Amino acid sequence: MVRLSLILFFVGALSSRAPITLGQSTDTCALTNPDGINTFTVRVGSPLGNIPLIHIQYDVNRKLPVTSTVLYDNLNLVQNVERVDNFRNLECGQLTNKQQNCGNTMRLSVAQKSKVNSEYNSWDRGHLTPVNPMRFSAEGVNATYYCPNIAPQEPWTNRCPWYAVEERTLSRTKSFPSYVITGTCASDNAVDGNTYYNLTVPDCFWKMTCYVDPTTKETQVVGFISENRLISSTGKDSGRLARTASTTMPRSQLEVLNLMGARTSLVENAWLEAERVLTEGRGTTGLPSAATCVSIKDVSAATLADWTAFMKLHKPPFDC
Numbered sequence: 143m144v145r146l147s148l149i150l151f152f153v154g155a156l157s158s159r160a161p162i163t164l165g166q167s168t169d170t171c172a173l174t175n176p177d178g179i180n181t182f183t184v185r186v187g188s189p190l191g192n193i194p195l196i197h198i199q200y201d202v203n204r205k206l207p208v209t210s211t212v213l214y215d216n217l218n219l220v221q222n223v224e225r226v227d228n229f230r231n232l233e234c235g236q237l238t239n240k241q242q243n244c245g246n247t248m249r250l251s252v253a254q255k256s257k258v259n260s261e262y263n264s265w266d267r268g269h270l271t272p273v274n275p276m277r278f279s280a281e282g283v284n285a286t287y288y289c290p291n292i293a294p295q296e297p298w299t300n301r302c303p304w305y306a307v308e309e310r311t312l313s314r315t316k317s318f319p320s321y322v323i324t325g326t327c328a329s330d331n332a333v334d335g336n337t338y339y340n341l342t343v344p345d346c347f348w349k350m351t352c353y354v355d356p357t358t359k360e361t362q363v364v365g366f367i368s369e370n371r372l373i374s375s376t377g378k379d380s381g382r383l384a385r386t387a388s389t390t391m392p393r394s395q396l397e398v399l400n401l402m403g404a405r406t407s408l409v410e411n412a413w414l415e416a417e418r419v420l421t422e423g424r425g426t427t428g429l430p431s432a433a434t435c436v437s438i439k440d441v442s443a444a445t446l447a448d449w450t451a452f453m454k455l456h457k458p459p460f461d462c
């Protein structure tokens with residue numbers, strides 16, 4: 143009863159101030175908005191108790207996530223459990239028949255197979271929010287394997303330059319906490335087409351991190367964009383070198399927003415929801431204000447230089 147009246151009080155307080163904007167939700171199985179976006183938060187058990195871990199805005203028509211948002215702080219540096227694959231649909235009536243079947247591998251079409259090295263038979267089932275930052279608990283790891291957090295991804299790009307972006311973004315948490323959004327670009331990969339079983343492939347992936355620079359005390363937003371077209375070259379060939387250079391290059395929020403078509407408001411919503419929803423139970427100090435994350439569209443030369451140097455400290459796996 144206490145709980146119910148608290149909830150009613152909270153809902154009442156919200157609605158008396160302003161209408162609830164579309165896309166706000168702490169439900170694990172919310173209604174889909176008229177524009178086809180289903181928004182939900184995945185909660186998990188952790189050393190801090192039950193916490194909201196991943197905020198997702200999911201496109202039920204394209205069957206692809208638009209954004210997957212998390213908060214990185216010291217909890218994400220704890221590595222207590224191993225990675226255990228468990229690709230599966232989110233159990234939610236709203237999303238029945240509206241998820242890609244990520245339980246199966248995402249097989250390459252015949253034409254696509256001829257474009258890549260023989261070692262690859264499938265698109266990678268690419269995580270938006272990755273596994274490694276969630277190794278503080280088995281439930282945390284598990285939560286990253288819901289299909290609405292997965293999209294078909296160019297396999298070499300995922301394992302090499304995109305892995306570098308993921309690893310470096312997490313590694314920065316040793317110096318400062320951040321909000322991190324990972325998204326798919328608005329356009330489909332029309333050059334390579336859908337997967338063998340007709341799953342939609344996004345044309346690119348992106349990641350943005352928003353944090354307060356510990357030296358200047360200024361809020362910064364730094365982004366990365368990863369093309370998702372198949373590359374055919376082998377070893378240290380030019381296609382892979384070019385893909386590595388473009389994927390690991392730090393960029394401005396504006397460059398990312400330019401890839402989102404009519405959906406830039408969902409990126410704005412993701413920053414605001416990160417602050418509103420994901421801070422619960424974390425006790426994180428030193429986070430930026432979400433409104434400032436929304437407003438910082440450009441990136442200074444000094445911040446680009448800082449990230450460029452930091453990216454170079456990544457140790458790639460031997461076969462990259």
Ligand SMILES: *[C@@H]1O[C@H](CO)[C@@H](O)[C@H](O)[C@H]1NC(C)=O
Nearest residue numbers: 228230279280281282284285
């Ligand atoms: C992971 O999710 C599955 C449901 O798909 C569940 O059966 C299992 O208990 C979960 N494991 C953990 C450690 O939470």
Ligand SMILES: *[C@@H]1O[C@H](CO)[C@@H](O)[C@H](O)[C@H]1NC(C)=O
Nearest residue numbers: 203204205336339340341342
């Ligand atoms: C493939 O998927 C698209 C949606 O992405 C759908 O419109 C089309 O009918 C599907 N084609 C087949 C052969 O299933």
